[in-house]
Amino acid sequence: MAKKAKDPSQKGLLRAHSPHDNFRAPFDDDWRGSDSDSDSDLDATDFLDKNAASESAFLEGLGPRRQWSILRPLAGRSRCCIVLLLTIAGIWILLAAGGAFIYKKYQDEPVYGQSPPWYPTPRGGIASTWATSYEKAAKMVSRMTLAEKVNVTTGTGWQMGYAVGTNAPAIHVGFPQLQLQDGPLGIRFADNITAFPAGITVGATWNRQLMYARGKAHAIEAHDKGINVLLGPCVGPLGRMPAGGRNWEGFGADPYLQGIAGAETVKGIQSEGVMATIKHFVANEQEHFRQPWEWGLPHAISANIDDRVLHELYAWPFGDAVKAGVASVMCSYNQVNNSYACGNSKLLNGILKDELGFQGFVMSDWLAQRSGVATALAGLDMTMPGDGLKWAKGDSLWGPQLTKAVLNGSVPLERLNDMVTRIVASWYQLGQDDETKFPREPPNFSSWTNDRFSVASYGSPSPQEKIEVNKFIDVQANHSIIAREVAAEGTVLLKNDNVLPLSREGLPEAKLMARRDNIYRAIGKRHAGKFKVGVFGEDAGPGEGPNKCKDRGCNQGTLGSGWGSGAVEFPYLVTPIEALRDQFDGSKVDLHEYLSNKPPVGGAERGILEDLELCIVFVNADSGEGFTKWDDVSGDRPNLDIQKGGDALVQRVASKCGSGTGDVVVVIHAVGPVLVEKWIELPNVKAVLFAHLPGQESGNALADILFGDINPSGHLPFTIGKSLKDYGPGASVLYTPNGVVPQQDFSEGLFIDYRYFDQFGKTPRFEFGFGLSYTTFEYSGLQVAPRKTKSELPAPRPNPAAQPPTYSSDIPPASEALFPADFRPLKKYVYPYLNSTDGIVPGQYPYPDGYDTVQPLSGAGGEEGGNPDLWEVYVSVTVEVLNNGAYDGAVVPQLYLSLPNARQWISRPVRALRGFHKVYLRKGQTKTVTFDLTRRDLSYWEAERQNWVMITEDEFKFSVGESSRDLRVFGTW
Ligand code: BGC
Ligand code: BGC
Numbered sequence: 001m002a003k004k005a006k007d008p009s010q011k012g013l014l015r016a017h018s019p020h021d022n023f024r025a026p027f028d029d030d031w032r033g034s035d036s037d038s039d040s041d042l043d044a045t046d047f048l049d050k051n052a053a054s055e056s057a058f059l060e061g062l063g064p065r066r067q068w069s070i071l072r073p074l075a076g077r078s079r080c081c082i083v084l085l086l087t088i089a090g091i092w093i094l095l096a097a098g099g100a101f102i103y104k105k106y107q108d109e110p111v112y113g114q115s116p117p118w119y120p121t122p123r124g125g126i127a128s129t130w131a132t133s134y135e136k137a138a139k140m141v142s143r144m145t146l147a148e149k150v151n152v153t154t155g156t157g158w159q160m161g162y163a164v165g166t167n168a169p170a171i172h173v174g175f176p177q178l179q180l181q182d183g184p185l186g187i188r189f190a191d192n193i194t195a196f197p198a199g200i201t202v203g204a205t206w207n208r209q210l211m212y213a214r215g216k217a218h219a220i221e222a223h224d225k226g227i228n229v230l231l232g233p234c235v236g237p238l239g240r241m242p243a244g245g246r247n248w249e250g251f252g253a254d255p256y257l258q259g260i261a262g263a264e265t266v267k268g269i270q271s272e273g274v275m276a277t278i279k280h281f282v283a284n285e286q287e288h289f290r291q292p293w294e295w296g297l298p299h300a301i302s303a304n305i306d307d308r309v310l311h312e313l314y315a316w317p318f319g320d321a322v323k324a325g326v327a328s329v330m331c332s333y334n335q336v337n338n339s340y341a342c343g344n345s346k347l348l349n350g351i352l353k354d355e356l357g358f359q360g361f362v363m364s365d366w367l368a369q370r371s372g373v374a375t376a377l378a379g380l381d382m383t384m385p386g387d388g389l390k391w392a393k394g395d396s397l398w399g400p401q402l403t404k405a406v407l408n409g410s411v412p413l414e415r416l417n418d419m420v421t422r423i424v425a426s427w428y429q430l431g432q433d434d435e436t437k438f439p440r441e442p443p444n445f446s447s448w449t450n451d452r453f454s455v456a457s458y459g460s461p462s463p464q465e466k467i468e469v470n471k472f473i474d475v476q477a478n479h480s481i482i483a484r485e486v487a488a489e490g491t492v493l494l495k496n497d498n499v500l501p502l503s504r505e506g507l508p509e510a511k512l513m514a515r516r517d518n519i520y521r522a523i524g525k526r527h528a529g530k531f532k533v534g535v536f537g538e539d540a541g542p543g544e545g546p547n548k549c550k551d552r553g554c555n556q557g558t559l560g561s562g563w564g565s566g567a568v569e570f571p572y573l574v575t576p577i578e579a580l581r582d583q584f585d586g587s588k589v590d591l592h593e594y595l596s597n598k599p600p601v602g603g604a605e606r607g608i609l610e611d612l613e614l615c616i617v618f619v620n621a622d623s624g625e626g627f628t629k630w631d632d633v634s635g636d637r638p639n640l641d642i643q644k645g646g647d648a649l650v651q652r653v654a655s656k657c658g659s660g661t662g663d664v665v666v667v668i669h670a671v672g673p674v675l676v677e678k679w680i681e682l683p684n685v686k687a688v689l690f691a692h693l694p695g696q697e698s699g700n701a702l703a704d705i706l707f708g709d710i711n712p713s714g715h716l717p718f719t720i721g722k723s724l725k726d727y728g729p730g731a732s733v734l735y736t737p738n739g740v741v742p743q744q745d746f747s748e749g750l751f752i753d754y755r756y757f758d759q760f761g762k763t764p765r766f767e768f769g770f771g772l773s774y775t776t777f778e779y780s781g782l783q784v785a786p787r788k789t790k791s792e793l794p795a796p797r798p799n800p801a802a803q804p805p806t807y808s809s810d811i812p813p814a815s816e817a818l819f820p821a822d823f824r825p826l827k828k829y830v831y832p833y834l835n836s837t838d839g840i841v842p843g844q845y846p847y848p849d850g851y852d853t854v855q856p857l858s859g860a861g862g863e864e865g866g867n868p869d870l871w872e873v874y875v876s877v878t879v880e881v882l883n884n885g886a887y888d889g890a891v892v893p894q895l896y897l898s899l900p901n902a903r904q905w906i907s908r909p910v911r912a913l914r915g916f917h918k919v920y921l922r923k924g925q926t927k928t929v930t931f932d933l934t935r936r937d938l939s940y941w942e943a944e945r946q947n948w949v950m951i952t953e954d955e956f957k958f959s960v961g962e963s964s965r966d967l968r969v970f971g972t973w
């Protein structure tokens with residue numbers, strides 16, 4: 001599976017591949033065998049402990065591991081159990097996607113861990129920006145017991161607290177339990193909150209202030225509900241595959257756009273003292289096979305990416321988030337280069353903590369931790385929700401196992417101290433120690449029930465007292481205003497043949513008469529009376545209400561969000577039809593509603609349809625997280641088609657509306673690109689609006705645009721192609737497994753979305769960055785102002801601004817880890833404690849291969865966000881933009897960079913986004929727009945030198961315009 005890279009800079013992650021890289025095999029074998037209920041199952045830390053007496057048994061695990069280990073744990077069961085389980089397992093595997101395939105191909109399992117080793121974890125506390133928080137944290141952590149430290153790192157188990165994730169407190173030093181809640185578009189599983197527009201809609205606004213404002217409002221709601229850590233924003237998936245199920249949670253198929261939007265959102269969230277979590281690190285580009293067992297396979301997919309592409313595309317936006325001070329990074333479910341992302345030392349220790357200088361903590365996605373000791377060594381700091389390899393079992397890979405591992409020396413105490421310090425420092429960094437701002441109380445809502453009274457640990461079968469868990473506190477404030485602004489500005493006008501904006505009165509008398517004369521001449525029929533408007537499509541209406549399906553896991557009624565953990569309970573959803581009913585002037589306009597995708601066209605309806613003068617058709621496409629399937633959409637979409645017969649609806653309306661003379665406006669609500677080829681060129685399809693996922697203010701925001709109260713200024717955050725094929729071979733979701741560990745080679749390299757279209761001369765239907773306005777803009781006077789001298793490499797890595805705290809290296813007494821006397825544990829709840837310290841044998845346990853190899857510190861590192869020189873502005877480009885049209889409105893000048901011509905062997909996109917602004921201009925007004933390009937913006941990543949490199953020969957080329965193809969002014973440096 002290793003890629004053959006012609007470009008020498010394309011090697012990278014696979015570079016250091018050696019037979020030793022499968023260092024995690026022994027740990028790994030354990031979890032691979034553990035999806036049975038057998039008590040004899042070992043998990044990673046167990047393995048070390050249970051075999052402590054016999055190192056040779058441990059080392060056996062290092063042998064070639066090409067056996068299929070699913071059945072291994074069955075040894076030792078009674079025969080009847082074995083037969084029964086085998087039958088069930090057999091049927092299940094055969095039914096599951098690719099079951100037969102596994103059977104045939106299990107022997108082709110790739111070697112685990114083809115990502116190079118990077119040890120040990122860089123300790124937090126080197127950045128100037130965090131120094132004070134680390135000092136405070138060190139004082140607190142030094143007073144914690146072992147059990148308290150473990151508490152801080154380990155979730156208490158699925159549904160054990162009120163939020164989707166809770167760790168446990170360190171009570172005697174005053175560190176509270178942290179409350180972690182989804183997700184990127186609002187407070188999941190909560191009442192009286194705002195259902196904001198989704199990330200993709202935010203990306204489509206290209207409006208930095210709104211990105212920030214939405215983050216801030218989101219955090220206010222989180223804070224007021226009692227949440228410490230928000231599980232968002234999401235910048236991964238990046239959008240390699242346009243049908244990827246969760247692309248809509250992020251901001252668009254370009255790393256620069258994702259980076260800015262992610263960073264602004266992080267800053268907005270954290271301005272309220274709430275910790276943001278940037279997720280999912282990294283390359284969780286599709287839902288199929290994202291995690292073991294969810295797809296009938298024992299392993300998650302491996303995204304195989306080379307070093308340069310990782311840096312320039314997939315990890316790029318995470319860099320922005322770290323630079324913005326993000327407190328937490330969530331590692332993803334999938335494997336990267338055949339090593340689980342949450343146990344991948346190169347990613348977590350090397351790239352995130354050394355190179356990007358990340359000072360916060362790495363938390364696992366929910367059950368993305370697949371081994372115990374190995375993940376600790378690889379740089380994971382917090383496991384969520386705390387359960388081990390299976391949901392809701394309370395059988396943690398950390399918790400008591402981490403306690404043991406520290407006591408027997410297999411996880412260095414220093415590593416545990418660093419995990420805890422990172423978490424506590426983040427809490428100080430956000431000011432959450434201030435009790436006047438963050439009262440030490442549990443959330444005032446429960447994620448698991450709508451009842452006012454219930455138990456605190458809903459997931460535990462142990463009897464518990466009922467308490468008030470839901471206080472139904474309204475935290476929405478005036479956030480509907482921001483929600484509406486984002487939805488309106490995130491609406492993209494794709495086509496407009498003089499029909500928009502509409503008037504609430506239909507058409508002015510004179511125009512109406514002239515038009516009716518034309519119709520009469522064309523079809524011999526004279527329309528009369530009020531202006532007649534038809535509204536078509538299920539997507540215009542309420543359906544069975546926005547919350548009909550759990551986690552929004554179905555497409556019915558108007559589409560306001562995708563589904564999964566990134567969705568919320570809508571407090572309300574203003575449907576398009578409500579807004580239109582409200583806003584059309586009933587004394588001048590007749591509104592006919594057909595809130596179905598199969599409206600009647602015969603009989604009495606025929607006459608009405610023939611008279612319609614304007615028809616607004618609503619269509620959509622939905623997707624979501626892989627744990628839910630709707631229709632043929634298993635998380636990822638099966639194709640880019642408009643769903644539920646929407647194409648046929650548009651075609652039918654176009655032919656029937658005023659017998660084909662009526663103007664048709666199409667409104668699309670979608671999670672990502674959809675194909676519009678079947679109707680886009682029909683002569684009476686006069687206007688198309690792409691409204692993405694607008695959230696609760698859907699109808700109001702749409703009306704703002706339709707009636708011209710807000711001039712459209714949204715731009716596509718992805719390319720709309722003419723076919724899925726046009727996006728290139730890498731853009732197809734892998735729907736059937738190609739091995740027992742599905743392998744997904746990112747061999748298209750840098751060429752995703754518009755970069756692919758540009759490189760291979762494909763003509764998109766609507767290119768990345770495209771979006772019309774009711775007015776027009778003129779660009780002129782591009783000027784280039786160098787700010788610093790070009791040089792190939794950034795300044796040398798600075799010395800650390802601060803020193804990480806140090807603690808006593810004495811392993812704490814085992815007594816600190818025993819269950820306190822008279823303690824009555826709840827079933828399934830994850831505690832840090834041990835029943836006994838028997839069998840804990842301290843010793844020298846083998847660490848992964850490469851553990852003792854000292855890694856050179858990255859030249860790209862040195863501070864939070866990496867080497868500060870990478871963030872220095874090297875050149876500024878200014879342009880003048882004039883609104884020369886008939887309406888006031890906002891423009892989005894976009895700057896695209898083409899690398900200098902020299903070094904043609906370095907693969908490069910034709911052009912890449914490196915700047916954008918949203919600027920409001922009154923009619924006739926001109927403004928100067930400045931784009932500041934940093935060293936990172938101007939560089940490519942070179943695997944050989946492991947650094948960002950600027951090409952100093954030849955000139956950079958800048959193109960500025962309104963989309964990736966509508967480029968108006970040019971300059972060079
Ligand atoms: C999702 C995360 C989410 C977590 C908690 C996971 O399945 O991938 O995005 O934050 O669940 O609900
Ligand atoms: C939970 C989600 C979680 C998902 C992960 C679901 O059952 O409701 O919170 O993100 O599983 O697969």
